[in-house]
Amino acid sequence: MIDLFGGHPETTPLSELGDVQFLDTTLRDGEQAPGVSLTPDEKARIARGLDRAAIDVIEAGSACTGPGERETISRVTDLDLDATVTSFCRGIKNDIDLAMDCDVDGINLVVPASDRHITQKVGTSHEANVQTTAELVEYAKDHDLWVEVIGEDGSRADVDYLEDLMAASLDAGADRVCYADTVGHATPDRTLEIVSRLTDLGPTSTHTHDDLGLAVTNALVSVAAGADLVHGTINGIGERAGNVALEEVAIALDHGYGIEAMDLTEVHDLAQLVAKLTGIPLAPNKAVVGQNAFTHESGIHTDGTLKDDAMYEPYPPEKVGRERRLALGKHAGRAGIKAALDEHGFDLSGDDIDTVVSRVKEIGDRGKRVTDADLLTIAEEVEGRDRERRVELLDLTAVSGVTPPTASVRLEVEGEERENAATGSGPVDAAMNAAEEALSHSADASLESYHVDAITGGTDAVVTVEIEMSRGDDAVTVTASDSDITRASVSAMVDAMDRLVAADDDQLVADD
Numbered sequence: 001m002i003d004l005f006g007g008h009p010e011t012t013p014l015s016e017l018g019d020v021q022f023l024d025t026t027l028r029d030g031e032q033a034p035g036v037s038l039t040p041d042e043k044a045r046i047a048r049g050l051d052r053a054a055i056d057v058i059e060a061g062s063a064c065t066g067p068g069e070r071e072t073i074s075r076v077t078d079l080d081l082d083a084t085v086t087s088f089c090r091g092i093k094n095d096i097d098l099a100m101d102c103d104v105d106g107i108n109l110v111v112p113a114s115d116r117h118i119t120q121k122v123g124t125s126h127e128a129n130v131q132t133t134a135e136l137v138e139y140a141k142d143h144d145l146w147v148e149v150i151g152e153d154g155s156r157a158d159v160d161y162l163e164d165l166m167a168a169s170l171d172a173g174a175d176r177v178c179y180a181d182t183v184g185h186a187t188p189d190r191t192l193e194i195v196s197r198l199t200d201l202g203p204t205s206t207h208t209h210d211d212l213g214l215a216v217t218n219a220l221v222s223v224a225a226g227a228d229l230v231h232g233t234i235n236g237i238g239e240r241a242g243n244v245a246l247e248e249v250a251i252a253l254d255h256g257y258g259i260e261a262m263d264l265t266e267v268h269d270l271a272q273l274v275a276k277l278t279g280i281p282l283a284p285n286k287a288v289v290g291q292n293a294f295t296h297e298s299g300i301h302t303d304g305t306l307k308d309d310a311m312y313e314p315y316p317p318e319k320v321g322r323e324r325r326l327a328l329g330k331h332a333g334r335a336g337i338k339a340a341l342d343e344h345g346f347d348l349s350g351d352d353i354d355t356v357v358s359r360v361k362e363i364g365d366r367g368k369r370v371t372d373a374d375l376l377t378i379a380e381e382v383e384g385r386d387r388e389r390r391v392e393l394l395d396l397t398a399v400s401g402v403t404p405p406t407a408s409v410r411l412e413v414e415g416e417e418r419e420n421a422a423t424g425s426g427p428v429d430a431a432m433n434a435a436e437e438a439l440s441h442s443a444d445a446s447l448e449s450y451h452v453d454a455i456t457g458g459t460d461a462v463v464t465v466e467i468e469m470s471r472g473d474d475a476v477t478v479t480a481s482d483s484d485i486t487r488a489s490v491s492a493m494v495d496a497m498d499r500l501v502a503a504d505d506d507q508l509v510a511d512d
Contacts, residue, residue: 019261020259020261021228021230022055022056022250022261023086024058024231024233025059025232025238025243026046027046027058027059027072029233029238030274031278034239036237036278036280038278042277043075044076047081047085050270051079054262056083057083058084058086061087062089063087063102064089064094064098070101077103084106085104086099087104089107089110091112091132091136093136106145106147107140107148109140109148111129111152111165112129113154114152126161129165134168134172135172137169137172137174141173141174147174149176150177150205151180154179155181155183156185159197163197166201170201178207179191179198179206180207183209184208184210184215186212187214191222191225192222192224195227199225199227200226203229204227206222206223208231209242210236215243215244216244216248220249230249235275235286245287247320251288251315254319255314255319267321268288268289288320294313334353334354334357337356340375341379352382356379356382360374390502392411392494392498394411398428400427404423407434408422409435409438411438419438428485428486432493435494436493439494439497445470445496445500448468448469450468461483463488464479464480465481467492476500478493479492
């Protein structure tokens, strides 16, 4: 048996630690993920979300990048947030000046720590690096900035030298120093060794990457070694394999050790916002914020969950702003299907339930996901119920040869004909915008997710679109297939809205 921490300093039980704070670098390190570029407005939206989630420090960007980046940082500093707003700065005096021009509260001063960074990247000596760092810290503190010194590539640095560099930084007035596993190189025992020595010097932060899949582990080991500020990003986005995901560290600290580092009820909305604005989708099995995190399909799991919420979940979904979902497919059981039908106002029993279960499993056996609309259609057929549509698509026109692309839709909503036109980034976007605007006249519904589920081959390819829409506490997932992706998209939206309006009407009848 390997003693992972053998021979290293003892850790403090996490449950005995005090406050742990978070520094979010989604707007800087997260934006460095390939293909991500955030506008000032988008950075401001994310910064507001981070502030609502009680994040302590927000690294808004790198002022040295250029005028556009300085505009985005200034936009964040103008928001009057509770969080401390900082800028990333290299070990260059002009970087600090540029950061101050953005009116930041502080800086994250990044200086080389490993031999390869000191001699090969920067081309200086170890002694000169220490002296320059101390001088830059003094300069920043003379201008009333909060200062954190980050030893870049610290996990591959000579530990004695890193200790000298960080000690000189603190002696010069730095508020804290930071252990940086810049390339996600470190194992937990290496992290423990370094962070334990740095925390003996003064306040220490930790900055971990996920190249070995150890980002969360190394962040928690850092905290156990005395670090009290964790760097990370929402959804774990960042260069290469990404930074540590703050929401994962937060739930581990809260659930496992009773340490509250952020407002967890905000993380789901924040994760969705970051995914939307960065264009980096969430993996369905992503911890805390993934679509499947609180979704149960297996009959055994569903039955157990219906009997006891905690049967197959480590913590309740409400803790992180989520709701539990029962998915339907080949693994679904009778209890789960009956619960889903009850939720939609169907009171089936006996042979009727058995028939619905059989048909749901038939769809699942064909490798298809059983959507809410599929289930309701099956139930209506089993009951012999004629469904009266409340929302129907009458006509759709989309033009893509113009700038911007334009679309118009004509709908019938509860007997009233409506027509609306809109523009978008493409014909699908324009058509969805037009349909959403037409529908919003009668219902405040939101499009929660949209993706292409499958495409057949050949010139007559059929695309299947799956969307999720919500209205109040009701949500529905619908698929639609067509050789025209624009028509498939609008048809799915209209079918979803039809189901939501019907659910709302049924609820009003039940209340009466």
